[in-house]
Amino acid sequence: MLGSIGRLAVRRPKAVLISASVVLIAMVALGVGAFGVLKAGGFDDTSSPSWKARQAIQNQFGGEDNLVLVVHARSGGIDEGAAVQAGRDLTRRLTADHDLAKVVSYFSTPDPALRSTDGRSAMVLARVLGDDKQILDTTKRLLSGSAADDAAVTIRAGGEAAVNHGVNGQVTKDLAMAESLAIPLTLLLLVVAFGSVVAALLPLAIGLVAILGTFAELAVLGRITDVSVFAINLTTALGLGLGIDYALLMVARFREFLSQGSSVPDAVLGTMRTAGRTIAFSALTVAAAVAALLVFPFFFLRSFAYAGIGVVAIAAGSALIIMPALLAALGHRVNAGRLPWAKNQGSAAPGWGRLASLVMRRPALMAVPVVALLAVLASPVLSAGFGTPDETVLPSSAPARQAADALHDDFQGNQATAVQIVTTGPADAPSVAAYAAKLSSLPNAVRVDSSAGSFVHGRPVGAVQPGAAALATGSAQRLTLFTAENGHSATAQRLVKDARAVPGPNGAQTLVGGETARLVDTQHAITGRLPYAIGWVVLTTFIVLFLFTGSVTQPLRALVLNTLGLSASIGTMVWIFQDGHLSGILGFTPRPMDTAMTVLLFCIAFGLSMDYEVFLTSRIKELHAQGADLHDSVSQGLARTGRIVSTAAGLLAVSFFAFGTASVSFLQFFGLGCGLAILIDALLIRGILVPAAMRVLGRSAWWAPGPMRRVYERFGVSEGGEEQVVPVPELSVAGKVG
Template sequence: MFERIAELAIRRSRSVLVVAALAVALMGVVGAGAFSKLVEGGNDDPHSPSTKAAQVIEDKFGGETNLVLLVRPRGRVDSPAAERAGRALAADLRKDRHLDNVISYWEAGSSALRSEDGREAMVLAHVKGGDTERGKNAKAVIDAYTGSYEGGLSVRAGGGAAVGNDLAAQVPKDLLLAEAVAVPLTLVLLLVVFGSVVAALLPLVIGLVAIAGTFAELALLGAVTDVSIFATNLTTALGLGLGIDYALLMISRFREQLRTGADVPDAVRVTVRTAGRTVAFSAATVAVALAALLVFPQYFLRSFAYAGVGVVLIAAVGTLFVMPALLAVLGHRVDKGRLPWAGEGRDSGGTPFWGRLAGTVMRRPALTALPVLAVLLLAASPLLGIGFGTPDERVLPENAESRQVAAALREDFDGNDDAAVHVVVDRAVERAPLMAYATELSRLDGVVRVEASTGTYVDGRPGPAAPGGAALGRPDAQRINVVGGLTPKSAAAERLVADVRGVTPPAGARPLVGGSDAELVDSKKSIGGRLPLAVALVAVSTFLLLFLFTGSVLQPLRALVLNAISLGAALGVMTWIFQDGHLASLLGFTPQPMETAMTVLMFCIAFGLSMDYEVFVTSRIKELHDRGESTGSAVVQGLGHTGRIVSAAACLLAVSFFAFGTAQVSFMQMFGLGSGLAVLIDAVAVRGVLLPAAMRLLGRRAWYAPGFLRGLHGRFGLSEGGPADAPAAAKAVAGTPRGRNSAGV
């Protein structure tokens, strides 16, 4: 296959480039419409009780409260002027086609809707529509009614719809800033790595192909299914990073061949047969890791699988077809624009530092590897206290209006209606059993009041009528609001959800419990329940791919163990920072439990990228081993050849991720910093130290496979040189000694 690709690039190079240019143009046109088709939200399991509760409330009660307008008049809220202006505002809101279930303090008269100092009052409402439509409707309402309003009112927006609106406004700004930081730094680093202008620009071509193609894919998918708008973040970061990684490997091998005296066609052939094969396997491992996200029901996570798998495969296809054609056309001109600091022999052989480091590690594996292992395990130790949550207003900067409103609701009002637990019974319920059920709910720890169609209940006793209480009952359904005084999405709030679900309902009733805290409980249960399957799929599929790549059963196991160590270290550091609050003042975020979906996403991405560099290094080691080098010599020479490439690729990719550290949305910061750190830990500590130490300890057994698996690999494995090299490959897989090197392997 790779030979045919190389011949196509050599004989039809200009035709390939013309077709590629037309394809990129077409993908750009299609992808330009992606943003209009992508949606917000998607963190909830559509089959969970909380989602079903929300749907029943939507269908029969006009929807849950998701918008809180905090209104401050010039004087006190009970003054005649404030009441007239407040009633006028509520009347205008009821006429708004974007809203349902408008409840105003001035009409309901409930003290729960008035601040303790009497200076502010609430107007509650439900913004209509699904995830996409709701976001547009919320923006229209917030733009129309917030700020200074008629009658001397000052209006601020809070609640879930307002948080979503603020996120939708902030994320594109963060993305634009991240790209403004990453692209110039990446270009500078490419110039440093390649030492010539032409070679440095080539990886950006592959990055452009990957990003344009993936945006086109997302636009097409967005027309037929829900795709999260946050998938664009992964597309740009991973598209640029992987495009550069793969192109870097190809260009380095091509220039290395030219330095040995090979002509351009032969250099292209060797490059595609060796580096191209590595790119194909590398892309497969990364795609497999990201495809595991498809097992989760939340379309937020599934969207990252769509984007991730797409960008990886498109980057690989672009590298395999476009890059060889470019190299064939450019030939020796790939070094055009050589910079003053670039030496002539930059790609002619191994890098002394990485080769010397590997040799030192293999001579003294315990002395060199144990300190590194100890540091990584220490970095992973915060995982022992990790907790999980879902995004709320605290992921936004402190000056975000929705976050300020949420703080005011917690501090200045009796109970938080926006964070209430919603109980809905999708059938008729007699008055007496309903009263008894609501009374029992009001006795639970942390409950301020319970609102039902039969009245309000406080500490097991009836209280004043609930605002809009009549609207809580239907002939075929009942809704109960359990208003608590607990911090939303805290451990206590989660326990309250469990307690509410544990109360015995009226006979024959099967209540559904919803609200933001119930959504958190259900989301953690949903993701946690499917996480073992996702991890198993990643591990098994990665093992099979690496076996087909190396012909060994120990190499995949060694890779999985080392990847687990590096991932644990990166996730531990992120827990130490974002959950425990270290560096919070520097980065400008509020500490809170690790965001569940984003942590799973970071795991899959970091795992895939770790395997990316695993394939880069192992490919060259296996190539040398198959030529007759001992395991020790193959490791030293292999790292000598690939160490610089892997470290440079890791730095370039890390820049793309670290740029998200400039974001003002905290889970984007965590994703960017965590992914970038995982890449660097893997490229430096694992590939530079732990890999050669593990290979030294395995010795000749590193290439072991049982006889029947060796036969399987000989039949289905993809060897670098094709069928002609099969005997040598099989001999290498069997672990036949090749001699001994200075490390004694």
């Protein structure tokens, strides 16, 4: 098939390019609608108790309060003069707003729980109506209009709606900044790497096609199922990176053939026979790793699978269809715009070959320090804690973050981190009172509000407030359990588990929700599905690499080394983002590792590591099949791919490191984590540990038992091998290993 595509590109390059242009225009027209159909959120398991509690509260009580306004008097107390009048005016405006429901205000219901301990602030609670997009639009309108500061008070918005508004707005700004840095810098580095303006533009063109094509895919999927707006982040970074990876390999191999005296048609066909097959297998391994995200019950993670699989397929397809036509059309003009100092060489980098030779002569001396370094970097993983996104992912200057800090520091019981409990059946007042009293007696419980009144340490406090009646319907009861603990802390999670263990009033079943309960359920959902995801990644990696190499030791070697590199990357992220090192430089608040983003980092980084694994292994296998011994196949294989892998890794790392300029910490985490994983893999794993492992394995590097060898002979793929082994210039062969 690849040969047929290559022959078509040689014979009809203009027809291929015109057809591709028509498809690209259609993708652009379709992809424009992607942003309108993608959704925020997607972090919940819709089969979990916390989700069911949220739905029950929605159906029985009109939903949870998702907007908390902290009204602070500019001078004096909140009950004095202009401040109290401003609060009443705010309450009146919100009550009249048709996009809000259940407005509960200290200024209309002077509940002491809604007043700060210092008497200078008060809360106004509301439910913003609509789907995720409508909630974001309404929140934006409120914060710039009826809920804005005035001369008497300042207003800070907290709660889920305000946090989502803040995160989405900041992410949009951060992505624009990251792309404005990454794209020009990438183009500059491509020109330097290729030494030619024309050759440098080709990978960028493939990356652009991959991004636009994936936008079109997401626009279609967004109309069929829930797709997270954050999938755009992965599309831009991975699309640009993989487009560059694949096009870089194609262009480098094409130029190598030309430098060896091949005609343009022969160079195109040779590139498809070798680099084309490598790209096809590389794309398969990356897509398989990303597909592991489909096993998780959150559409946030599944959306990254949709985007990842799409961008890999489109990037590979573009490289295998559009790039041969471009190379055939350009011919030797691929080197046009050459920089004065650039050499007219193929892809060979003798320095990488000499490094491989040195490593294979002294594998233990070279590999042990690298393994020790990676083990040290990985060690913080042992102390990792996990959480879900909340206001602490925002910078301390963000209004939603300031509101959350005020709720935690100045009020009795944090409304945003309260545990929400709802019964699935009716209950009488005495049983509700007894149940609320038991809940209030749990360790780290501050107060429990119910239709039977408020309880502290097992005892009722004050008279039953007029609004308490709204906490009961004919078929359900709602209770709110407040705690002073951080919502992500182990004590807060233990409180949720303790609350779930308390029998409901009159034996009624209960559902426990709230932010901490969502964290508990999220962790349970991920840990429960993680073995399936890991099993899928291991199985598909083994199968694909076996079919590509015919060896069972090569897939096992790849899995061990890639896992070591990934562990080092994730351990470093724990050291930075959880332990707080570099927080002053990067401007984030140390917090537990984001559970979903850690899984995402693992799958994406593992897939990219397999990308470079296939790049290197394919060249080693090609040389081995042509009769080269172990030393020559490894050293020349690294010499001829080292520059490609290191350049591709550097360019892809730039795309991800650009996210380090973000103000949202989980974007920083993902970008820096992926960028570091890519560099560790390209430099330490490919440059040192792979040659060392090949030297240790020796002849068993290509071993497979008889039955599996027969499977490979029937179903495996062999690299085209018409070339002869060409020694790399300046490559020392001293100390060759047989």
